[in-house]
Amino acid sequence: MASGHTHQTDVVIVGAGPVGLFAVFECGMVRLRCHVIDVLDDAGGQCTALYPEKPIYDIPGFPRIEAAELVVRLKAQAAAFRPVYHLGEQVQGLEKLSGGFWKVTTSKGTVVQARAVIIAAGVGAFGPNRPPLPGIEAYEGKSVFYYVTQREAFRGKRVVIAGGGDTAVDWALSLAEIAGRVSVIHRRDKFRAAPESEAQLKALAKSGKLDLVVPYQLHGLEGAAGQLTAVTVATLDGDARRIEADALLPFFGLSMSLGPIADWQLELQHNQIAVDASTTATSKPGIFAIGDVVTYPGKLKLILTGFAEAAIAARSAYALIHPETPLHFEYSTTSGLPTA
Known part of the structure; x- marks a missing residue:
């Protein structure tokens, strides 16, 4: 994806780890278009960068799956909804525009305007101790x-x-x-x-x-x-x-930092983003957060939990973007994949 351009979409997802990738799918299921931004050069977050060959045992339906294989499957699942990826770019600026849009700017000058932002930044920027x-x-x-x-x-x-x-x-x-x-x-x-x-x-x-x-x-x-x-x-x-x-x-261990996200004036608790667990909403309307980057009472730091939060965030974003059209909840076995 070329950098330095201006784009408009429904949702910007910050972070292309497993939870961010699944958020693309969940947004697609409610017909929301997504752009995804990640500082790493490939999707997958820690699963790709730190332990691609390490087995994971707590993904439902997979008694054992290697981290890299999980990422491949999540990307394939998300591909049905044609997300636009901006990889190798760090999210820097966040600005509220008129008309309910947020303007997100990256380190390479890419600008994405969206009605909702979902932060799925995992542990944030990380490096070894x-x-x-x-x-x-x-x-x-x-x-x-x-x-x-x-x-x-x-x-x-x-x-x-x-x-x-x-x-x-x-x-x-x-x-x-x-x-x-x-x-x-x-x-x-x-x-x-x-x-x-x-x-x-x-x-x-x-x-x-x-x-x-x-x-x-x-x-x-x-x-x-x-x-x-x-x-x-x-x-x-x-x-x-x-x-x-x-x-x-x-x-x-890892040295972890929220990076520029720490300057977005979101409510933080111990360097994590505080959210309402029922909606994944942060302290700023239109900004949601999911995965290991968030905290709330009873939070479990599991990929499984992040997947559930992704489903909640997508529906919360839909309610924000389409307040006049209540979402009729359907199971995927009934609805199938939405068509364009």
Whole structure:
């Protein structure tokens, strides 16, 4: 989609992650046209950027589905309603116009005017929390990786994983099947992962299929021209160890920010957008928000919950845009897909 143009539509969806993509479908079901804006170069949000090969187990109807496959299916489902995507563009400006329109401006000069805006920005702008190791920048993207996008890239390699949360433990379990050796570095013996996963990790360590290096923290890197040869670790008492390594995966969580959305004067609670759960309406009429970016009493941060919120937001947007034409609720099995 060419940037720098002016467009007019029914709804602007900010964020092309799974929840934003499903919002396209739900808007289409009530005959609302959508433009979708995302700062990433491809649709899918974290599912595409952070863990495309990671299985998801709580999508209804799919006992197991990889994140990338879920995105492919959601895009195909949304395609029936011909959404217009503006990818690789960050939403910046938001301005109220006459006639009930909102004007959304992107970092590339694209302007979209719409009667409603649905924010589906997930965790907002995100990036990794980098360990404070001298010279780590030289290895990033070559032998130090903050995300795993291709599991096979680590086949036969000596992999050091640092961290104690679900991401670290899940990838340790997965890569132990194909890597030459997996070493897990954590500052204490207790992990923050799901109890079942932690039990599997410790069972693999006990059987000698991976190494648990606790209680240690990352201390330094060895290598040349961006290729690691070893990682040094140390305890708080100064006891040091050297671990030969081809790759380091530091999993210390994400640094998250709402970015320019934080300046839109929406009511926020703990850096999340406060909404009315019954409508997904924010504190500004015509602006709705769904998915992990929102908070309300009882909110569950699940893709499943975001899908339900997308259905509510689409119908709330319809009521705003077509107040004179009440929406007659129908199940999709009865209505089928709307025709143009």
